[in-house]
Amino acid sequence: MPQKIVAANWKMNLNFQEANALISEVTNILKDEKRNNSEVIFAVPFVYIHYLSNFLKNSSFAIGAQNCSEYEKGAYTGEISAQMLASVGAKWVIVGHSERRLYYLETHRMIAEKIQRALQAGLKVIFCCGESLEIRNKNEHIVYVQNQLEGSLSELSAEQIRNLVIAYEPVWAIGTGRNATADQAQEMHALIRIYLKKKFGDEIAQNTSILYGGSVNAQNAQSLFACPDVDGGLVGGASLKAREFAEIVKTYN
Numbered sequence: 001m002p003q004k005i006v007a008a009n010w011k012m013n014l015n016f017q018e019a020n021a022l023i024s025e026v027t028n029i030l031k032d033e034k035r036n037n038s039e040v041i042f043a044v045p046f047v048y049i050h051y052l053s054n055f056l057k058n059s060s061f062a063i064g065a066q067n068c069s070e071y072e073k074g075a076y077t078g079e080i081s082a083q084m085l086a087s088v089g090a091k092w093v094i095v096g097h098s099e100r101r102l103y104y105l106e107t108h109r110m111i112a113e114k115i116q117r118a119l120q121a122g123l124k125v126i127f128c129c130g131e132s133l134e135i136r137n138k139n140e141h142i143v144y145v146q147n148q149l150e151g152s153l154s155e156l157s158a159e160q161i162r163n164l165v166i167a168y169e170p171v172w173a174i175g176t177g178r179n180a181t182a183d184q185a186q187e188m189h190a191l192i193r194i195y196l197k198k199k200f201g202d203e204i205a206q207n208t209s210i211l212y213g214g215s216v217n218a219q220n221a222q223s224l225f226a227c228p229d230v231d232g233g234l235v236g237g238a239s240l241k242a243r244e245f246a247e248i249v250k251t252y253n
């Protein structure tokens, strides 16, 4: 069985005080929730990782980063390496988010390198894929997502892929209030699982978590999470509201 995961992606939001208040409130609401083969992750801005991972020490919540460098170390002014993230307590890193592909021109190759650096540093990876509206309207979304998978995951070993989860995030659903329908999500998730099976074998395919992201909220979480190939969610806007995010996690439990 894949692990069930609900991950918050705060993106570039919240000052330090707000971040503290939010994480305290969410974890307080969820403190008595029992979790069985499931994980709740907060992917927070770099500068809060050290503090918040200490805050969550000995809890059942994990801290992640939203990006890492494709290089191991060296003269890359302003960059943050995967090893640095691991050394301040991050357990996870999001790689290949559509906002990074679009605004920072991340290529399949760069994303593949980032995944390697992250896994080498002992981080687990949330690898994002997903098509734009233009691609979907041309009915090319399946080939497009397959290319994203092939472009960045094809060199991974079966051992490495055990430390990676996939988040399908259709770009047209991100921050728009227009989530994919359960059928649209299930269709793509099932295809991603078929890709994993072909590439890495049945056991890996059956055990890799595939998350859905794009306008997940407390209202639609139930129908999305009920899909057989949806193993959780990557939540943006709704993760900035304590009660709403906690509701989404509870939906899943």
Ligand code: 13P
Binding pocket: 009, 097, 169, 173, 174, 175, 176, 177, 213, 214, 215, 216, 234, 235, 236, 237, 238
């Ligand atoms: P929203 O939940 O705000 O649509 O964002 C989704 C997302 O990009 C998570 O990574």
